Amino acid sequence: MIDAEWPLPWVRASLELAVLGCLLDAPLHGYGIAQQLEARGFGRLKGGSLYPALGHLEGAGYVEATWEQGEVGPGRKNYSITTTGKDFLAGGLAKWKTLTEALDISKEN
Numbered sequence: 001m002i003d004a005e006w007p008l009p010w011v012r013a014s015l016e017l018a019v020l021g022c023l024l025d026a027p028l029h030g031y032g033i034a035q036q037l038e039a040r041g042f043g044r045l046k047g048g049s050l051y052p053a054l055g056h057l058e059g060a061g062y063v064e065a066t067w068e069q070g071e072v073g074p075g076r077k078n079y080s081i082t083t084t085g086k087d088f089l090a091g092g093l094a095k096w097k098t099l100t101e102a103l104d105i106s107k108e109n
Helices: 008-022 030-042 047-059 083-103
Strands: 063-068 076-081
Touching: 008 030, 008 047, 008 083, 030 047, 030 076, 047 063, 047 076, 076 083
Parallel strands: none
Antiparallel strands: 063 076
């Protein structure tokens, strides 16, 4: 990962939720997800970060992958979020919000 807006441990910790968020509007292939993540401040992800996360999300039932045959070049997998994935994302974002509120020491003063 290069040029991430946030420290690498933060990117790693939030990557799966961010990937699910990218899939809310429409299915995407890996490169499309990587482009959206880069635009959101995650930097340029390498396949060694993104594809293991996608594999975990697929194994957990949070995303489904379908194979799309390329018209000219090779085929590719398109990923879409499942209902279970949407529920996981909503719960994860709520927990993340609770964490950031707990870390906000400005509220104590």
